[in-house]
Amino acid sequence: MSVMEQDSAGAPARASLANDPVVRGYFFQFILVLGVVILGWFIVTNTLANLERQNIASGWGFLGNTAGFATSQSLVESSETSTYGWLLYVGFLNTLLVAAVGVILATIIGFIVGIARLSNNWVISKIAYCYVELVRNIPLLLQIFFWYFAVLRAVPGKREKWSFLFNSFHLNIAGLRGPKPIWGPGAEWIGIAFLVAIALCFFIARWARKRQEATGQQFPTFWTSFGLIIALPVLAYLVAGMPMHLEYPNFVETGPILLQGFELNVGFNLIPEFLALLLALSIYTASFIAEIVRAGIQAVSHGQTEASHALGLRNGHTLRLVVIPQAMRVIIPPLTSQYLNLTKNSSLAVAIAYPDLVSIGGTELNQTGQAIEIIAIWLAIYLSLSLITSAFMNWYNQRMALVER
Amino acid sequence: MTNSEVFHIRTEEAPSLAAPASTSGAIGWMRQNLFSSVGNTILTIIGILIAYSLFAPLIQFALIDAVWTGENRDACLPQEAGEHVGACWAYVKAYLPQFIYGRYPTEEIWRVNIVYFLFAALLIPLAIPKVPFKAINAILFLGVFPFVSLVLLTGGDFDIGFWGWGFVVVLALIGVVIAAVQMFAGGQDFAGVKPVLLAFVGTAVVIGAIFTLASIDFGLPVVETAVWGGLLMTLVIAVTGIVASLPLGIVLALGRRSQMPIVRLLSVIFIEFWRGVPLITVLFMSSVVLPLFLPEGVTFDKLLRVLIGVTLFSAAYMAEVVRGGLQAIPKGQYEGAMALGLRFWPMMYLIILPQALKLVIPGIVNTFIGLFKDTTLVLIVGMFDLLGQIQSSFSDPTWSTPTQGHTGYLFAAIVYWCFCFGMSRYSIFIENKLNTGHKR
Amino acid sequence: MSKKILPLVLGAALGVVATTAAGATTLEDVKAKGFIQCGVSQGLPGFSNPDSQGNWTGLDVDYCRAMAAAVFGDASAVKFTPLSAKERFTALQSGEVDVLSRNTTWTMSRDTQLGLNFAGVNYYDGQGFMVRKDLGVTSALELSGASVCTNTGTTTELNVADYFRANNMPYEIVAFEKADEVVGAYDAGRCDVYTTDASGLYAQRLKLANPGDHMVLPEIISKEPLGPVVRQGDDEWFNIAKWTLNAMINAEELGVTSENVDEMKSSDNPSVKRLLGVEGSFGEAIGIPNDWAYNIIKSVGNYSESFDANVGPDTPLGISRGVNALWNKGGFMYAPPVR
Secondary structure, eight states: OOHHHHHHTTOOTTOOGGGOHHHHHHHHHHHHHHHHHHHHHHHHHHHHHHHHHTTOOOSSGGGGSBOOOOOSOOSSOOOTTSBHHHHHHHHHHHHHHHHHHHHHHHHHHHHHHHHHHTOSOHHHHHHHHHHHHHHHTSOHHHHHHIIIIITGGGSOOTTOOEEETTTTEEEETTEEEEOEEEEOTTTHHHHHHHHHHHHHHHHHHHHHHHHHHHHOOOOOHHHHHHHHHHHHHHHHHHHTTOOEEEEOOOEEOSSSGGGOEEOTTSSEEEOHHHHHHHHHHHHHHHHHHHHHHHHHHHHSOHHHHHHHHHTTOOHHHIIIIIIHHHHHHHHHHHHHHHHHHHHHHGGGGGGGTOOOHHHHHHHHHHHHOOHHHHHHHHHHHHHHHHHHHHHHHHHHHHHHSOOOO | OOSGGGOOOOOSOOOOOOOOTTTSHHHHHHHHHTOSSHHHHHHHHHHHHHHHHHHHHHHIIIIISOBOOOSSGGGGOHHHHOSOOOOBHHHHHHHHHHHHHTTOOGGGHHHHHHHHHHHHHHHHHHHSTTSSOHHHHHHIIIIIHHHHHHHHHHOSOOOOHHHHHHHHHHHHHHHHHHHHHHHHTSOOOHHHHHHHHHHHHHHHHHHHHHHHHHHSOOSOOOOOGGGOOHHHHHHHHHHHHHHHHHHHHHHHHHHHTOSOHHHHHHHHHHHHHHHHSOHHHHHHIIIIIHHHHSOTTOOOOHHHHHHHHHHHHHHHHHHHHHHHHHHHSOHHHHHHHHHTTOOHHHHIIIIIHHHHHHHTHHHHHHHHHHHHHHGGGGGGGTOOBHHHHHHHHTTOGGGOOTTHHHHHHHHHHHHHHHHHHHHHHHHHHHHHHHHHHHOO | OHHHHHHHHHHHHHHHHHTOOOOOOHHHHHHHHTSEEEEEOSOBTTTBEEOTTSOEESHHHHHHHHHHHHHHSOTTOEEEEEOOTTTHHHHHHTTSOSEEEEEEEOOHHHHHHSSEEEOOOSEEEOEEEEEEGGGOOOSGGGOTTOEEEEETTSHHHHHHHHHHHHTTOOOEEEEESSHHHHHHHHHTTSOSEEEEEHHHHHHHHTTSSOGGGEEEOSOOOSOEEEEEEEETTOHHHHHHHHHHHHHHHHHHHHTOOTTTHHHHTTOSOHHHHHHTTSSSOHHHHTTSOTTHHHHHHHHTOOHHHHHHHHTSTTSSSOOOOGGGSBGGGTSSBOOOOOO
């Protein structure tokens, strides 16, 4: 459509299309799309040409090939004969493991430190302040190295151990060992009982809330749920004929020197790389969470506390029913992004040989040379984790948004 | 004694007594803040114990048992220097030049020193709010300084090549073409298209001038980036990353708030992509995959590739920071600007951005802190930043002692902490300063 | 409006994209820029290691210098790019480096699937094990139950898996990204065993706190022929790479050293004459000066000089010639003749 036609159609003579915001908008977007397409085309053709010229294999077929290397930690069955694809899955599970445990640990430490920051006790609040300022101003990678290389030298060697908790847990340079539950036939009933208990708790909570709204009577929901979650699985365990026993780590003190120390694959073992990464990640992230928690609690104005006291609520109720729900609204969004940061930061595992997604992927990249495919897998997994988190955030924000009347 | 003299009429105010000793002074403070209840007392004692158990060994290691002088490992070996040997500061002293300059040739170190000096001389007045000439200072720091340091550090004498000049020419051509189209098809006069022409051709001329400058041979010996390292590398990556990501971040933030759906969509995709992936995968991508994206024979310096990755990565974070600033500007400012008849870009650079960017200075500083800490990751792709340089010095047999690693890491921690803590204080200072304007 | 602008912009953009000239040959590129860009390791004593002034030394480094001497007659016309194991092939493929001399094992898949050509073998290596002396282990077959530290993404990781599986020994593998980290973890006692190429073990042992407390076990569990690599598809450059190495080995065999090379020019031995460019025009045939080998030997030395200066018995590494001796002295080093 040219300007001439526009003019002859009877539009105002000087209202040039170039000044029409809508047309300008279309024009710029068109140019932008064109630019992106040209860039994409440029990259794709170059890559294809380069791959062909350099004789590099491409495609996803390599995922089915035998990898030939093993990992030091695996949550599922894997060996040197596993395929590249399976080992990537192992790495993904390891990433999830360290991220999940790290999130829990970081949340606990972070809440404790955040509340300690607001303590009336000068010593406690200063210690919390020092913790936050010290930890969050030192690079995470340096902290990982510190935990791995500096602390590692301080624990006993492979043929010695520190035991604690009634001699059931042991720490040495090869990791933290403890009893491992071995599930027998019928053990699935314990899991089912656990799920049933959780479902029951959920219904009890709903019923108790309805009853309180209707009659004003309260019900000890927390203790009932707590009892249920403990009692039902224990009951199932007894009824099913105790289908579980603990496998204790075996500390060998005689025989060939290399076989001394803890026997491989007996009992439950957390490798030192996992421990170092976990500690570094949760301590680092906790310093940010502490600040978020502090800001969240401070964001609830003091008038709220005073008003709830005036209504006759006791301190515990004030905190639980008035302050925390309002503080959580401020805390949750930045908290989620800290969880996401922790998950992304777990990729620093590559520096200390913890076999996570990036570490195993890196090894495969090197062996197969298929850099594009491996990096695409990394990006896809981390992006989906982050998109899932964002989706949850949006859902939560909508749910918790202030309903103004 | 029964007369009226028992009545006492006070004619002056009673002297105000000091508060009871138990509520004032050091004791009062302690009672209130440390021992107000049994629980509090226990907490205080536990706290003091924790603090003692953490700091006492640290001080013992870093100061009391430390070795301050020595020529080689013998000074810090327990067998030679006594039972308890703490930090081996003699080793740090011996390696200090390498930690600061990397493996930069000794006779060329003056060039790095000039860059360090210029950096401080331009940044400090820029950071202090009271110092005048902010605009000139900012242009010098953001515009001139990077290229002066580029020439100084590398030695200049670049071969811009076909691609570089081609880019400049195409940029200028695009401007001319758009202007021509607007004049002939859009029916505008020359004054109307002048801004567009100026923007494109001006940018092309500036880039061309920079290229010309960079391709001049100043007679400085070329120093490859492979020998850069230590603090120099850390600062180059962090400062370049932040300076280059600022304009990109502004454009992305504007794009994300744009009315045009495709622009908005592309900005959102770009921002969320880079924010969703770990920096380490970005670094692997730039060191391993980026070369595959380029035509045969075109290669980038490894440092430049890393810089591109870091810049794109931090631009996404910068965009979100700037977006926060844009959202904080009241709608009335936009409407006022539009009512004055300003178009989009004049409205942005005359009205909105000056206000928004001032608001987000703390956010930018915080992004910089994050980036500064994240530069340590480049050691994983085999570059020697401060931490990498320290780590690589551990392999030197002349200084290898049991405490060498601890000393090195402690030194790294101190340096990083000083930088980051200083910057975070500065960010809080600016935040408080900005806040006053908004207080009612 | 957009109709008119599209072809213009597209044309301009295409003009740039389309003129991606097919690159000149590596030799032309190298001659044009005046130096060879050589990929080396990030620090492996004896093979390629920067000293505190940033000067590179080592066997692999000497090879690069020799190539520069062959092409330019000037052994200093070379620049070094330290590369990690992960980056090395990409760096070569993309043209970032002209030759990769980074103790790289010649394997079939690397030779055929990665678009690379190995120019020969400058060090016959094999994978070995290092342990603490106080463990009392004397053979690799006693390593059952050991935890093993190694580098990721190298052939060593695969070999060690094969070896332990073949001998039915349980083990735990801890694989690090960088050699420095492996050494740190091994030194800290995280592992009982450190495995990599035997030459690497000797080199890395120097970095340990007490090198004397560690020993290298006699078993060699793999073939690791290490050699320089160039891009596939540029035979001219490939020839220069091959014959640079061959010249160094031939020079040793013919007794030509950096000290006597000037006298040897007037030698009666036709092989020496051909090698030093007195007879024939072998250099010109591959695009470089005729006195190419003379320049190599004069400025870098023959193979044994390079070996002795960097890794030999008189160096801290203290590696004996062993299988790296000449073929007529019981080793594998054998170069085709210059004729």
